[in-house]
Amino acid sequence: MAVVEMHKLTLVGLNAEKGRLLERLMAMGVVQVNDLDLASSDVLTKWSHLVTKEDSASVVxxxxxxxxxxKQALDRLARYNGDKKPMFFPKRTVSEDEFSGMAQERxxxxxxxxxxxxxxxxxxELQNQKNKILKLISTLEPWQQLDVRLDFKGTRYAKVTLGVLPLIANMPRINEEMAEHVPASHLVQVSSDRYQHYVMLICHNQYLAxxxxxxxxxxxxxxxxxxLTGTAAxxxxxxxxxxxxxxxxxxEKEAQIAAYSANKTKLELYYDYLGGQREKSLILTNLAASESVFLIDGWVPKVLSDDVERKLxxxxxxxxxxxxxTDGEEFPVLLENNSLGASVEGITAMYGLPNCREFDPNVVMAPFFIGFFGLMLGDGGYGLIMALGALFAMKRLSLDxxxxxxxxxxxxCGISTMFWGLMFGSWFGLAYFAERPLWLNPVKDTNTLLTWSLLFGVVHMFVGIAMRGVNHIRRGKYIDVLWDVVAWYVLFTGFILILLPWVPALNLADPSVYTDVGKKMLLIGAVVLILTQGRASKGIIGKLLSGIGSLYDLIGFLSDVLSYSRLLALGLATSVIGSIVNEIAALGGLNSIIKILVFCVIFIIGHSIxxxxxxxxxxxxxxxxxxxxFFGKFYQGGGKPFQPLKYKTRYVNLKD
Amino acid sequence: MEFFSEQLVGTVLAVIGAAFAFIIPGIGSSKAVGAAGQSAAGVLSEDPTKFVSVMVLEALPSTQAIYGFVIAFLIVGKIVVGEALDFGSGLILFLAGLPMGIVGYVSALWQGRVSISGINMVAKQGGGMIQGVILALMVEMFAILALIVSFQIIGKA
Incomplete structure (x- = not known):
């Protein structure tokens, strides 16, 4: 549950073994290779004139x-899968021998x-030829009934011309006009289609024009x-x-290609092997090499470092x-958490990975994140759907x-939502459950829930401040915990005590007891903070000014606490909209099958939205x-992710 | 002229409040979703594979109209057929429509602008959807608060 400690790894090996060694490292997948900057490397300052970097651009x-x-070949073979493509297909597991054996079979x-x-x-190519011929056939088809050869131009005195007339042409009228004005001519209508008439003109040479x-x-x-010669038919x-x-x-060609689909799994292996080779070639440009040796500069997790060293x-x-x-050296960040903490790693990573010497906040953050999510969604029915969906995905789909x-x-999050659904009696906004909450009905006891929301917020932020203390302790600055954590606790607690009389739904008998203590705590906290928060500044006045300035955080604290009212607001929004969906669905009553169907449709669509x-x-x-x-209270971030050299495969998993 | 009788003033006020609570955010959401839709279509003409991302971003500003609908529905639910609302309750219900109506409108318009920026971000870099959604949902918060405030006021009528 923390940032994994790293060891710096420096390796000098023989150029002759370079390829094999890199492949071994990729198979292990636990070593990150740094891009070695020849000009500024501390290892090579004296020797930089002896080493070069390999240029593998052409190989890549x-x-x-x-x-x-x-890839194209595999795409071509994909249609012989038999069935449709599954959304998540499992990777095949292959042994390392089989994988490296691909070098010979390549x-x-x-x-x-x-x-x-x-x-x-x-x-x-065949398809193109076929298309050409099909086109020819379609142009010939209208002439199919004509038993005159297409290349027949006429006899000694008569001329034969084939042609087309537009559909609007009036055939009987044309025939009449021909008979009247052009003797010794005949127009034969061969066929007609949707576009035009197909005709043959037979005419004495003399009257052709x-x-x-x-x-x-x-x-x-x-x-x-x-x-073309011969008849159309x-x-x-x-x-x-x-x-x-x-x-x-x-x-035939199709069958030949299909025959190759038997080798599909091998081709997938071949594809992944090539990907690995490419990765290796890219890494080569990061290595410094002299004539006969090369240097790898990188990081390996501390727990594995002895093992890797021995194997190599x-x-x-x-x-x-x-x-x-060394103390000032930044190492890449790899997080290791239990199942709960690991589930929110993606959320933290979106904000930025923790700094390599910082406490990994995931485990502490996870319960808050999940709990707040559930409180804000707040409907057990939705939680049930989420949980079932997630379980289905984990069981049935092969996920990375x-x-x-x-x-x-x-x-x-689904389980947490179900928990809050039980507490609030909220299941798909149904009124039956809303009257039987385990704890309270947020629509009725809004003020109580608001108070609790703010209280959750205070707890959340106090934990955040405690995390600041944890980071101080990790850096050995024990005394600073007093100024940066305890003093703030005193100040904020005093502030809260003073504000107690204004908190709704609390009904204190005698608030002055709390406010008196609160005033004292506020004063002590403020004095300590004014004296200490400016300790980084120069000069006595500078120190005092930044000390006083830090009290502005009190306003920030107030607005932060009020910000947690969104826990209530979003939770209410879900249940109010949910109950209205039910109300609209049941508007027409439920006394016939059609009305029940309408109810179901509106219910499902409304609740989905x-x-x-x-x-x-x-x-x-x-x-x-x-x-x-939360993070605003302590988080520094800025870590660089640990990116070990490994095979990034698409089809196969390498078994170690 | 019975419609204008004094007894009905409360009911009429409540109905105006309900109409206001839906009409104003409805206009805002329509404008915002419409503008975002135009941007989304522009992005899709270049790269149809980004459909899901831009569709989610386009749909975000539609929630204000839904919240407005909820408030309108709750206000109308307070009116019982054949029973006139007294003036005080009617006025409270009218006022209840205002937070949702006004804040919902502004929130929808500005959320629409953020959505459009988000859509443009998705167009330029494939993975920007989550960030775009987060940015746009920050504006949503105020509509939710308005919904709760309106809801609380209705409870007092």
Whole structure:
């Protein structure tokens, strides 16, 4: 439950073993390699003229291409999954031997990938040809009934022209006009479709010009078929045969590709192997190397450092040195928490990781975050749905570590919401439960709940101030705890005691007892704070001024406490809207099946909206209370995440 | 002219309060969601995969209208058919509509602006949705407080 302690690791190894050693480190996945700045490295100041950094940009580029091709091939094979793609697919577990064995098999799979891609391209080519022929068939179809060859231009005296007329052309009238004005001509209507009429003009050579002029008036356009010979029907028959042949060829290629789907798991391994190789090549640019040795500068968790050192020196010819970080040295932050604390790690990380020498606040924050969330959502029914949903996700879907943490957080928040639902008697806003709360009904006893909300806030903030003390103790500044923690407790407690008579629903018999004590505490606290809070400033006046200035925090404290009234406000909003949804749903009564159906529809839609709005709101405002009211009291943050060198796989899990 | 009889003044006041509590935040939410929707559509034309993110952000300013509806519903619930509200209760119910109406309107408009900024943020960088939602929900707080204040005033009628 804390920030994991790190050891600085320095390793010098032989260039000959560099690749293998890096692969081993990636398989272990516990060592972060720092980007070594040759110019300013303290290790290399004297020797920087001897070392260089490797430039692996071209290797990475080649790998990128290979990875992209592997991805395309896998995408191509994805359609042979049989069933539809699951949303979260589990990763296959492979042994380290199998994984590194891919080095030998790599050319084989590279070849397979190029084959699959080649077949895919050929299929595309076949498809293009087929489309071309289908287009030809569609242009020929209107002429199918014509038993004249398409390349037939006419006899010695007569000319044959094929063409189209627009749909609006009046065929009988054209025929009449032809008979009247152009002797020795005949217009045959071959067919018509939605777009135009298809016609053949037979005409004596002598009258050709007149016939064409007349037809053009009606929108005639001649059609030519280029190189085609034979009748339209014959051409269509031939084209259909070609299509069938192309289809068959296409199916053959398809079968060939499908045959490769047996190797899909291997190809996935190949893909992840390439990803690992790419990662390795990228890391190479971070290493300083001379002609025959190289240097790794990095971090390893303290508990593992001996183990890593032993393994590496056994397997490789290298020198490994691990040591504690020096006092001023920042080390990367890795958090280790129990299930409860880990569930809110994501929330803290959004704010910023804790500083490497700071107390990890997750475990302390988790109960507050989860409790406040539940109080603000406050409806047990919604909590039940959340908890069941989270349980389902954890059991049925294969989630990665981060998703698991969030699923757990939702589960805890759901349980907390159910708890508060019991306390408030709030289950889907139903009136039956609202009359039977375990503790109080927030709609009726608003003032009581407001008082409690503010009290929760005071507890939350006092814990925050205590955390400040914990950080002081960790740094060995024991005496500062007195000024920065105890003095504030005295001041704030006094302030609260003075304000007691104004707190609603408290009904004190004799408030003056409390206010008298409060005044004294306020005074003592204020004097101590004025004397101590300016201790970092220079000069006696500066010290005093910043000491007095620090009393302004009292106003901040007041506004912080009042800020916790949102616990009540959001909780009320959920139950008020929930009960109104029920009221609207039941407006028409429940005395027929249709009315009951209407009730169900409105009930489900209304509560879904209410749940959506308020769950989101509770989440955000619970976060806000942690970030501003809680973290504001002590948190420094600014840690850099620990990013160990490891295989970032997509399809397989490496078993160590 | 029976409608204007003195006995009905209380009821009429309450109805005006209910109408005010819904109409004003309703206008605010419509404007805000409408403007956010235009921005969202713009983002989607570039990158349709961001639909969920921009839709959540677009929907945020609609809650003020819902709160206004809740208050209006509660005020109307106080009116019993055939029974005239006395002047005092009517005035209280009218006043109860004001916090929700006024604060809800302003909160919706400004939350809409934050939502639009959030949508633009999502457009520029994929993972900005959570931050955008958090920023926008800060403005929501005041509408919730107004809801509670209005709710408390209704309880006094």
């Amino acid at each position: 580029e080649e790998l990128d291409i290979e990875i992209e091709q592997a 050319p084989q799979y590279r070849h397979m990938v190029t084959e699959i891609l080649r077949l895919g391209r050929e299929q595309q 007149e016939a064409e002029a007349l037809l053009r008036k009606h929108g005639f356009a001649p059609v030519s078929f280029g190189e 014959g051409n269509i028959l031939r084209a259909n045969q070609e299509v069938a042949a192309l289809d068959k060829a296409y199916q 020196t056994q397997e490789f010819t290298c020198i490994v040195e691990t040591r504690e970080p 570590d981060n998703q698991k943490k969030y699923a757990k957080l939702i589960l805890y 209410n749940f959506g709005i308020n769950a989101l709101g509770s989440f955000v405002h619970s976060i806000r209370l942690q970030y501003i009211e």
